[in-house]
Structure formats: structure tokens, C-alpha cells
Amino acid sequence: MNSIILNGTIITMLENQVIRDGAVAIENNTIIDVGKTSEIKRKYSHGYEKIDAKGKIVLPGLVNTHQHAAMSLLRGYADDLPLQEWLEKWIWPIEGHMTASDIYAGALLTAAESIIGGTTTVNTMYHYTAEENEAKAFADAGLRGVVGHVCFSWRKKDDRKALEDLAKNWHNQKNGLIRVSIDPHAPYTVDPDYMKELKEIQTELNNKYGEKAPIIWHIHVAETSDEPEKIKKAFNVQLKGGIIEYLDSLGVLDKNVIAAHCVALTEKDIVTMKSRNVKASHNPISNLKLASGISPVPKMLEQGVTVSLGTDSPCSNNTADMFEVMKTAALLHKGVNRNPTLMAAQKVLSMATLDGAKALSWEKEIGSIEVGKKADIIIVNFAKPHLCPVYNEVSHLVYAAKSADVETVMINGEIVMENRKLKKIDLEKVMETAEKAKNRLLERIKSNIK
Amino acid sequence: MNSIILNGTIITMLENQVIRDGAVAIENNTIIDVGKTSEIKRKYSHGYEKIDAKGKIVLPGLVNTHQHAAMSLLRGYADDLPLQEWLEKWIWPIEGHMTASDIYAGALLTAAESIIGGTTTVNTMYHYTAEENEAKAFADAGLRGVVGHVCFSWRKKDDRKALEDLAKNWHNQKNGLIRVSIDPHAPYTVDPDYMKELKEIQTELNNKYGEKAPIIWHIHVAETSDEPEKIKKAFNVQLKGGIIEYLDSLGVLDKNVIAAHCVALTEKDIVTMKSRNVKASHNPISNLKLASGISPVPKMLEQGVTVSLGTDSPCSNNTADMFEVMKTAALLHKGVNRNPTLMAAQKVLSMATLDGAKALSWEKEIGSIEVGKKADIIIVNFAKPHLCPVYNEVSHLVYAAKSADVETVMINGEIVMENRKLKKIDLEKVMETAEKAKNRLLERIKSNIK
Numbered sequence A, B: 001m002n003s004i005i006l007n008g009t010i011i012t013m014l015e016n017q018v019i020r021d022g023a024v025a026i027e028n029n030t031i032i033d034v035g036k037t038s039e040i041k042r043k044y045s046h047g048y049e050k051i052d053a054k055g056k057i058v059l060p061g062l063v064n065t066h067q068h069a070a071m072s073l074l075r076g077y078a079d080d081l082p083l084q085e086w087l088e089k090w091i092w093p094i095e096g097h098m099t100a101s102d103i104y105a106g107a108l109l110t111a112a113e114s115i116i117g118g119t120t121t122v123n124t125m126y127h128y129t130a131e132e133n134e135a136k137a138f139a140d141a142g143l144r145g146v147v148g149h150v151c152f153s154w155r156k157k158d159d160r161k162a163l164e165d166l167a168k169n170w171h172n173q174k175n176g177l178i179r180v181s182i183d184p185h186a187p188y189t190v191d192p193d194y195m196k197e198l199k200e201i202q203t204e205l206n207n208k209y210g211e212k213a214p215i216i217w218h219i220h221v222a223e224t225s226d227e228p229e230k231i232k233k234a235f236n237v238q239l240k241g242g243i244i245e246y247l248d249s250l251g252v253l254d255k256n257v258i259a260a261h262c263v264a265l266t267e268k269d270i271v272t273m274k275s276r277n278v279k280a281s282h283n284p285i286s287n288l289k290l291a292s293g294i295s296p297v298p299k300m301l302e303q304g305v306t307v308s309l310g311t312d313s314p315c316s317n318n319t320a321d322m323f324e325v326m327k328t329a330a331l332l333h334k335g336v337n338r339n340p341t342l343m344a345a346q347k348v349l350s351m352a353t354l355d356g357a358k359a360l361s362w363e364k365e366i367g368s369i370e371v372g373k374k375a376d377i378i379i380v381n382f383a384k385p386h387l388c389p390v391y392n393e394v395s396h397l398v399y400a401a402k403s404a405d406v407e408t409v410m411i412n413g414e415i416v417m418e419n420r421k422l423k424k425i426d427l428e429k430v431m432e433t434a435e436k437a438k439n440r441l442l443e444r445i446k447s448n449i450k
Helices: A037-043 A069-074 A083-095 A100-116 A134-141 A153-170 A192-209 A227-235 A243-249 A267-276 A284-289 A297-302 A322-336 A345-351 A354-359 A393-399 A427-447 B037-043 B069-074 B083-095 B100-116 B134-141 B153-170 B192-209 B227-235 B243-249 B267-276 B284-289 B297-302 B322-336 B345-351 B354-359 B393-399 B427-447
Strands: A003-011 A018-027 A030-036 A049-052 A056-060 A062-067 A119-126 A144-151 A178-184 A216-221 A257-261 A279-282 A307-309 A377-381 A406-411 A414-418 B003-011 B018-027 B030-036 B049-052 B056-060 B062-067 B119-126 B144-151 B178-184 B216-221 B257-261 B279-282 B307-309 B377-381 B406-411 B414-418
Touching (some): A003 A037, A003 A377, A003 A393, A030 A037, A056 A393, A062 A257, A062 A279, A062 A307, A069 A083, A069 A119, A069 A134, A069 A427, A100 A427, A119 A134, A119 A178, A119 A354, A134 A153, A134 A178, A216 A243, A227 A243, A243 A267, A267 A297, A279 A297, A279 A354, A284 A322, A297 A322, A307 A345, A307 A354, A322 A393, A322 B284, A322 B322, A345 A393, B003 B037, B003 B377, B003 B393, B018 B037, B030 B037, B062 B322, B062 B354, B069 B083, B069 B134, B069 B427, B083 B427, B100 B119, B100 B406, B100 B414, B119 B134, B119 B178, B119 B406, B134 B144, B153 B178, B216 B243, B243 B267, B267 B297, B279 B354, B284 B322, B297 B307, B307 B322, B307 B345, B307 B354, B322 B345, B322 B393, B345 B393
Parallel strands (some): A003 A056, A062 A119, A119 A144, A257 A279, A279 A307, B003 B049, B003 B056, B062 B119, B144 B178, B178 B216, B216 B257, B257 B279, B279 B307
Antiparallel strands (some): A003 A018, A377 A406, B003 B018, B377 B406
């Protein structure tokens, strides 16, 4: 479908550019022109569906760089608990009962919530199952995503098979909408040899399937300060420096690695991240809720590290709302560093769009409204009391706008939400299925039958 | 109007009570019964308008205990700046150009936003003007509020007149919807003698107008750690302890004082707050945005201090969204104290409802769904992807629900929002007026004509 979005305020995310009374022309899945409405209208008058954005803000879709999409089925199951008790007594036992169809149902629910909230790309780490999986859920909803399979030392053989299947069946599929990743769970659950092996598998799979788009690495890094002890306990490896230094010593760090959390970093870790061009996914809401600590984001930014934003799973957030994450990120570092000039709105919006695309090695195709890029575009309705009056649209997007203000969502040139109504999936049915899946999970955990 | 809300899940806020398939009966402005739908329906069958809350959550309206409602006109005017530059170069100069009709327009916008977001009571501190004012705006919107006049040493005579007018014309008016307060700005802008005088004025006005409802004191306290130096500089008073101790030495603290912010408190300050029964308004979003610091809320709660929640002004937040404040409060203290069990959802919801009512000395009438209390009730629609599935409604209300999920708002027995549409004011007109007022403000500041 060819379309033009007209009469809007376009935030392109290229060097603070704002085009008032602007327009975007789209052919198939690609942006072919951006400019003033008067010009664009003249150039593309026939055969383009018109989308009126008068009084509205047009910006790139938000990029959520750390999720475990299937876990929405456990949203609110357990909160306000000590971390180990939360994991061992609550989350892991119920997760053990999740079937392939539960994974699909949870991921579809997260896909729906993401799109409704203006997120057009999600990087998710979960268990891959061949029958039904997160990749299928994202594709069915029309959501762009990097879908990974999470790897642990205790299941190397299964992991290898899952990674091969995932790459073969899903990498750069569905009109380029879905990419895949190799997801070592964390440095304390993946032993040093397996870590290296997973790097080799990445190279191997990239040689096979990665010519047009890279298969990236997605790993939890330094989420809490006790990771060195956990690594020592698990693998009898004594770290000499920080977690990033340790990973670097294994030779696994490069520009196609996205490190989620990056809370407990050393100064040298940050320098290494920059020199290896490792990307960070900052998850402020999850880090606060689980009391993991506060990531040194301003320091990473100072060093020139690419820092993107993520929600983390619906168990530790409890939403997939990137507007909330933007606001929390903008606020938190000002407060804890006693410096109100940190994390200015323009930078935070970039972290949620263009820097997010960079973090997923996808910036050639998404993250900005730019000729040649894929059309992942959201339209935000500013006719709301909390967005009135308007002095500065970018300030409003970060500090005042809400996911519920997103009105239209286009992904890969296709309108997947129009006037807040999802077009590719039946939301009522998605929610009904999730609620039923939850009831079955509770029954299974009660009777302890897998 | 008499009405019954039926078939809902009622969160009464009395000792974690949840009534499934519950109902509330309301006569005029008062709750007359609460129970199972089957019983309530039988007892109040005729002459009651029925409100169906099937699949929805029914809870007390949220109480915002610190606002400067008129300042919504400056939302997003200046952000990400050092505090003094922000105040002196940006906020104060433009505020100097605000007229009485601007104050009304801004307060009406905040009233609209508050109601739409499920807030039914707002405690606001601003300049009182006789012609048009925040009290009139709240009453016009049907919002319950405590409306104050902010007092400074440099305008004692004007303050006295304003306070007398405000109390006479507005205290316990509009069917009890509006109450008023005495608002010394802060310990560094109100000298010690004037502080005592304002306490005398409070007593005097309470003797005249306060028989049925107290006129309270609303003051900024210890928002930043440099207040002792500011007091020294302004009044040549050298503090021997914390700010609360200082105020106590002036004899101004009692149960009808609400202290906003309470960031830089000493241990002894907290003990004194408890012994004088001074109430705190915690404003986490504003404190983070202005980099003021982090209030020791868990310590106040440990000591038994009543801590409520506030948004602060739309300049330092930038919304009037109490759902955001609840989530931020629940997250922040877990994170900075590295303890995920702090600020559990049930307590945070209480801080935003019943404890908010206590903080305004209004708990005999509002803050819970209880027979004899005024009917300030909100209905939240849970048929949303981010609120699915449901394990625990209270967890969802704090960690996942959004202001946009509020569907119906009743204040003082009157439905002021139905299906997200305001009933007493024309929202489009309110926003249009605010936008025009902003444009005039910018013109005036440009030409520097008051």
C-alpha cells in the first residue's frame, strides 16, 4: 500500500529536526519522501491513501530493546518480594508449567499491548519452541521484532537445535519484520566455554542466514552487583574486574551484542563497552522494582556508549509501556545524581527510537523518519488535557504523553492500529485466551502436573 | 441523585477488603450501603440509577495532596535546567504575567486532567485572586479540593486580605466540595514572626468558619537540602537541627499541617512529625525532575507518619496523573534502598486514597468506600491488554493501570465523568482557552508588558 501522512508535526529524530505542517510519503514498506505537506501533497497526489495528522505528532515507532514477551501471562502474579524468593518460589515454578501455546498467547498479548502503546519493534528473549512461539505471535500481530532463544549451560544440546531452527525458520522473514538473536541468559548461568561456543554458533548462523541482516547476541549483563560471586559459585571462576571485562576476556563482545541492564558496571567496563561498541539496554522500571540498583546511564552516555531503553518483562514492570520507561529514565538519573540537566528530553526520545534501532543493529532500516528507511511510524494525538498547552512537543512526548495517546501505528508500511483499534488481531480474543491460559496455569501449579 | 454501582470488584480501602461481585448504594452525596450485588440490588431496587461495573474495579477516588493547579499553563515551558535558572529565568518571569483569568484557565485545565485521570480531590497552593481563582475552577469542574493562598513575607498585608476573602467565600462551600487552607510558601520565604502570625490567622479563621471542617496549613518543607542556608541568608536565623524542628520551635506544627516534599529530613524531624501528627505529601516525580533528592518515605512510614502522594505542579512533573505517582513511589524507594519489599502495592494505594484524605484532615468524609462517607468513587475498566490477565487487582492498580483506564468518576455523589467524557465542563473549550492563554502569555513576556 502507498500512503501519505499529511498536516502533522513530524519529529524525524534526525538532529532535533521538527517539520511543522509536515508530511511523509510511503511506498510499500518504505519511506520515499519527507517534507512540508504542501510539497509532498503536490508530488504524490494520486494512488496514495491519505492519513490526516492535523494537530498530531508523527514520529518513529518506539523500540523496546529488552523484553520477555511471553511472561505477560504472569503479570502481577507476584510483586513486592525479595528477589530470590520471587524467582524461586513464584516465577520459576509457574514458568515451568508454561506450554508452547502459553508462550504464543503471552507473546501475542505483549505484541498487542506494545503496538497499542506506540512500540513498533521489540527485542525479546525467551524459550523458543518450534510449534508455537514468540516470533509467530509478533508476525501475526504485525509487530517488528528480534526474537531470541535463551541459552543455559544445562541444556546445550537443546539450545543448539532451538537456535538452528529459529534462525532457519525466522531470521529476516515475514517481509523482513522478524529477525532472530542468540541469547546467552547471563554470565552466571552460561559457563565460559559455552559462552565462546555460542559466539561460534552466532558466526556459523550468520554465515548461513545473516547476509542481509545480522543475527545479534542478547544477554543479561551486570543486573545486580553480586554477579561476580554468582559466577564464582557456578563455575569457580574468579573475576579480576567487572562483568564486561570478563566477557571481553572470552572474546565475545562486538557491535552486535546488546547487554541488558548494565547496572553494576565498573569504569573500565564502560570504556570496554565503548571500545567494543557493545550496546546497552537500560530498564529503569524493572531495575527499581526488583531493587537491582541504578544503572550508570549518564556515565555510559558520556563515554559515547549507545544506550537504548527496555521495559523488561511484564513480571518486573508490569507493563510494556515505553512512554513510562522514557519518563522514568528521564527522571531517575536527574534525581539520583542531583542534576536536573541530565537525560534531557531530546536524548531520551532518541534512546527510545534511533538509539534503540542502533542497539539492535537495525538502524539502516528503522529508528527515524528518513527516506529509504522502513515505515515504522506512530501518530500521537495531542488533543488531550495533559498535552495542553504546547510549548515543546519533545518535552511533551517524554514528560507528559501516555501510551494511550497513540492513535495510529504503522509498521513496515502497514497500518496495524487505526484510531486505537488493532487491525491484524482480535484484541478481545487475545485477552480472553490469555485469561484462560492463566487459569489453566494456576490449576496446573495447584495440582503440580506439568 | 440516588444511584447504585453494581457487579463490580469493590476495593473499599478498609483493611485490604475486596468485595467481588460487589455493589455500592449512594443517596444524594453519601454512601449508604456497600456489599454483595445480590443484597444491595434487593434492598435498593427502585428510584436508584444503576451503574453497571461488570468486569470493572470500583475504588475511592484518588487524592492528590500537592498541586499548584494554575501552573498547567506553563506545562513544558522549560525543562532539564538547573533549578535556580529554571525558576529565575523561566518560571517566575512568565508567572509574573499570569492574570486572574489565566489562573482560572490553568486550574480548570488541571481540574479536567485530574478528573479524567481518576483524581477526585486536589490540594492546591497558588495565588488567590478574588475575581477568578482555582476554587471557582474546581467547583465548576465538580472537583473536590482544598484551595490555598500562598503567603510570603514580602506581601503580608495582601496575604491577610486574600486569606480572609478565601475563607469567607470558599471554605466548606459548594455542598462541602471546596475547603480552603493557609499556605506559608516555605521556611525560607516566610520569616519566623510571620510564620507564627499565619498560625494565629489560621486559628482566627477556624474560629469563624472552621466549625464543621478545619482550615488546614499547607507548606513546602525541606524540598532541598540547602534550606537551612536559605533561611540563614533570608532571615539571619541559624538552625540548630532540621527544618521540622525549626518549625516546631515556632509552635506552628499540629495535626492540621500538611508538609509537602519532606526530602531533607533529619531523624529527629521524622520523630517530631509523628509526635505532632504532621502529615507529609510525597511528590516523587517532581523531586526527581528537579533533582531535589529522595524523600525518606520508608523511614517516615516506619515511624508511623501519615504519608500521602502528590503530583506537584505541571511544570515539574509534567502531568496531574496520580497513577504515575503511585507507580513511581512504589518503584523508587525499592530501588534506592535496594529492598524490593518496601512500598508494597496495598500501602501505596492507601497513600493515594485513605492516607491522602487523612493528610487533608478530610478522612471523616473521603478516602474509602464506607457507609456515611461522601461518594467519591472511580470505576476502572480492566478490559485492557496491560491489565490482563488478573491475579491481583491491587497490584494492577499500582503497577499496571493508567489514568486512561478510568472510565467513570463520581464526586460527592455526582457523576462528573461518564465513559471518559466530562459532564460539567466542555473539555475542548477548556483546552482551547488554555492554548490561547499560553499564546497571550508568550506575547506579554516578549513585549514585557504585564
